[in-house]
Structure formats: structure tokens, C-alpha cells
Amino acid sequence: MDVSILGGMEVSKNGDLANWIIPGKLVKGMGGAMDLVSGARKVIITMEHTAKGNKKIFDECKLPLTGKGVVDMLITDMAVFEFPNGQITLMEVAEDTTIEEVKANTGCDFAMADNIGTF
Numbered sequence: 001m002d003v004s005i006l007g008g009m010e011v012s013k014n015g016d017l018a019n020w021i022i023p024g025k026l027v028k029g030m031g032g033a034m035d036l037v038s039g040a041r042k043v044i045i046t047m048e049h050t051a052k053g054n055k056k057i058f059d060e061c062k063l064p065l066t067g068k069g070v071v072d073m074l075i076t077d078m079a080v081f082e083f084p085n086g087q088i089t090l091m092e093v094a095e096d097t098t099i100e101e102v103k104a105n106t107g108c109d110f111a112m113a114d115n116i117g118t119f
Contacts, residue, residue: 001036006019006046008045011057013087015072016060016061016065017037042073049078058108079094089112090110091113094119
């Protein structure tokens with residue numbers, strides 16, 4: 001499999017993914033996410049940047065991991081990140097969002113591309 005595109009609950013600065021369970025809550029199941037992230041050459045995660053005002057991108061995921069260091073690209077409603085050499089890097093921001101807003105809503109430091117685009 002070349003590419004897997006799936007949703008995420010949390011992503012870490014190292015490209016770790018948590019998307020299959022929230023302890024203590026009823027969840028329909030992992031649905032093969034672990035297989036999808038381990039068998040793909042490129043993993044793209046899509047998710048909201050925050051949920052109910054809470055950050056979802058951290059130094060380390062708080063939820064149980066689906067995969068360690070598996071995320072190649074993270075697309076949120078505010079920004080696009082890539083993980084060259086396992087380091088989270090801001091590549092693009094939404095047209096209605098500033099870099100300062102992305103920083104304020106992200107729970108870890110991140111590098112920035114030389115030419116940050118918009119979408």
C-alpha cells in the first residue's frame with residue numbers, strides 16, 4: 001500500500017498517532033487503523049486542529065498510540081505539517097489563520113518551512 005489517509009485524535013511532534021480509543025469512552029473500535037499506518041509508505045492524517053478548545057497536537061500523545069512515528073503529513077483546519085526527519089514542520093496555513101494562531105493552538109514547538117504557503 002502506498003498511501004493511507006485517515007483521521008486522527010492526537011498527533012505528537014515526532015509523528016506519533018493516536019486515533020483508535022479514548023479510555024473510558026465507548027468507541028466503535030480501531031477498525032484496522034494500526035494495519036493501515038504500519039503497511040503504508042506514506043501516512044496522511046486529517047483532523048481538526050482543536051476539539052472543544054482543546055489542543056490535539058502535543059509533544060507526546062496523551063491517548064494510547066495507534067502508531068509510533070508513522071505520520072508523514074498532518075492536515076488540519078488551520079495548517080498543514082510535514083515530518084521531515086521526524087520533526088514537525090509547518091508547511092501551510094489556512095487563509096483565515098495566522099502563524100501566531102497556529103502556535104497558540106498547538107501543544108508543541110514546530111519548525112517552519114522556508115516558504116510557508118496558504119490554502
